[in-house]
Amino acid sequence: MLPGWVSEPVFGMALTVIAYVASLRVQRRYPWLHPLFVTSGGIILLLVALRIPYEAYAVGGKVLEFFLGPATVALGVPLYRQFRRMKRSMAAILAGVTAGSATGIVIAGLSASLFGASQELVRSMMTKSVTTPIALELARELGGVPELAAVLTVLTGLFGSMFGPALLRRCGVRSDLPIGIAIGTAAHGIGTARLLRESEPQGAASSLAMALAGVITSVLAALLRNGL
Amino acid sequence: MAGFAILMTFLFAGYVIREWTGVPLPANVIGMVLFTAALALRLVKLETVEKAADLLLRHLMLFFAPVVVGVVSFFPLIGREAAAFVGGLVISAVAVLLVTGWTTKALARESAAASGGYPPPEAKNAESAAENGRGGMTV
Numbered sequence: 315m316l317p318g319w320v321s322e323p324v325f326g327m328a329l330t331v332i333a334y335v336a337s338l339r340v341q342r343r344y345p346w347l348h349p350l351f352v353t354s355g356g357i358i359l360l361l362v363a364l365r366i367p368y369e370a371y372a373v374g375g376k377v378l379e380f381f382l383g384p385a386t387v388a389l390g391v392p393l394y395r396q397f398r399r400m401k402r403s404m405a406a407i408l409a410g411v412t413a414g415s416a417t418g419i420v421i422a423g424l425s426a427s428l429f430g431a432s433q434e435l436v437r438s439m440m441t442k443s444v445t446t447p448i449a450l451e452l453a454r455e456l457g458g459v460p461e462l463a464a465v466l467t468v469l470t471g472l473f474g475s476m477f478g479p480a481l482l483r484r485c486g487v488r489s490d491l492p493i494g495i496a497i498g499t500a501a502h503g504i505g506t507a508r509l510l511r512e513s514e515p516q517g518a519a520s521s522l523a524m525a526l527a528g529v530i531t532s533v534l535a536a537l538l539r540n541g542l
Numbered sequence: 543m544a545g546f547a548i549l550m551t552f553l554f555a556g557y558v559i560r561e562w563t564g565v566p567l568p569a570n571v572i573g574m575v576l577f578t579a580a581l582a583l584r585l586v587k588l589e590t591v592e593k594a595a596d597l598l599l600r601h602l603m604l605f606f607a608p609v610v611v612g613v614v615s616f617f618p619l620i621g622r623e624a625a626a627f628v629g630g631l632v633i634s635a636v637a638v639l640l641v642t643g644w645t646t647k648a649l650a651r652e653s654a655a656a657s658g659g660y661p662p663p664e665a666k667n668a669e670s671a672a673e674n675g676r677g678g679m680t681v
Contacts, residue, residue, distance in 0.1 A: 326608070334604045350603045354610035361611075368614060375608030381598065382605045384549040386570035387556070388595035390577035394588065397578075406649030414642030422634035429626035439630050443638050446609070447568035465616045466631060468609055473635050481636065487643035491650055496643035500635055504610075507602035517599075523642075525571055532566045 320366055326374020333357050348476045350504065386503065389521040392510065396518035400491065407495055407519075411526045414499040418443040419534055434459050440538075441531055442466040445502040448528045452535045467502070474501025475508045494519025499527045545594030548586060552577040 319325055330353070337352035361371055400407065422439040431439070438458030441449045446467045453463030478497045487493055490513060497505035498520035506524055510517030556573030559565065565572060580586040620627050 330604065330607050334601070334607060350606055350610060353603070353607045357607065357611050358614050361614075368612070371611065372608065375611060378605050379608045380605075382602075382609075383553045383570045383573075384546065385598040385602050385605055386568075387549045387552045387573040387577050388591075388598045389574050390552075390581055391588070391592060391595035392599070393574075393578045394581040397582070403646075403650040406646050409649050410642045410646030413645040414638045417641040418634055418638040421637040422630055425633040426626050426630035429629040431623055431626035431630060435623050435626055435630075439634070442631070443635070445568060445571065448566070448571075451566070461616050462620075465613050465620065466627070468613050470631055470635050471606075472610060473631065474639060478635075478639050481639060482643045485640055485643070487640075487647050489647065489650075492643045492647040495646045496639045499642040500638040503602070504606055507606055510599050510602060521574070525567075525575065528567055528571055 316366065316370065321370045321373055323374040323377050326371045327377055328374070329357060329360070329371065330375060330378055348472075348508070350472060350507070351476060382503070389506070392514050392518035393521050396515055399515065400519060400522065403491055407491075407522065408526065410492065410495050411499050411523050412530050414496065415443065415527050415531045415534055418500070419531070419538065433457070435462065438462040439466055441535060442470045443500050443502065444528045444531045445524060448532060452532060455539055456535060468504070471501045471504030475505040478505060479509070479512075490515040491519050495523040498523025502527070543594075545591040548591050549577070549594060549598070552580070 333353045333356045334349065337347075337349040337356070340352050341347055341349050357371070360366075361368065419440045422442060423436050426436045426439045434457075436458075437456045438453045438460075440456060440458070441452035442463060443449075444452070444467070446464055449463050449467040450460040454460050474497060478501055479493060482488075482493050482496055487496065494509060494516040497509055497516070502524045506517060506520040509520045552573040553570060554573075555576055556569035556571070559572055559576075560567070560569045567575075577586070581588060581591075
């Protein structure tokens, strides 16, 4: 039998905040360890080890999750501060996000099929680069499974956030604008969260790309659905 | 606190507008677009919101942590299709990153050259930082 405090909001909140602060400490010593990976990995291990059900953790977790709403609105601040620098590259940004979004839909569908995925997985895979609420809706429209799309979206964000910047630099993409645009298009808010800690120009570009990718992918998905 | 109130107002406006118009975007993204526009039009002063916004954004990862933990409860869904799941995810994420990055880089250079023949300042900064071995990740 679990003690009562486990399902109080304070449990999930305290656990998350403590794990987060610890992960920042860890990152100071081992800069390659991504704080979000360490935080969520640590929480998952603890829940499993103590046999605490996810539902009990989520009571407090949802409270913190709520702040994603105002935080997303707050992305307007770096966007506004950096907008003048980005304005003259708008054509390049739009082209990059459109090319990336189209690539995402096609390559995700093709590669999942190659691995022998079921129709449901293939269809849930196609829209996983956009922010979660959009991804869920689009997956539903394309005949995918919304829950599966949510998992794919979050893991894609985490993957892009962890390995994206290093991969891009190794492949010759080194300036702030293309790095930010690529991470925002491929890894939505989770990628943006990392860039904002490291460089405001990158974070702002990523915020912009995240919003644009949401719109462009929605349009592409509508075209695709009418073409099917 | 005034800054936080303003952010919440725009978030709320996002929900209302989404319901009225059926725009295919999440409420918080609609709120972000409106808020950016309000800053650009000077309807909201940057100084009023800057502190609250910077605090929330510095710890954006904290708010994402419960979402990532939530993924665990769906692990059984992946089950037998784990190979396709991981393979598709990694291959397409890499493809999107590179296609977007290369396209933006190539065209941003061109437009900078066309408009005056100098690389955009962000490119200069990041590349000199990269040469210093810091990979452009100046804080």
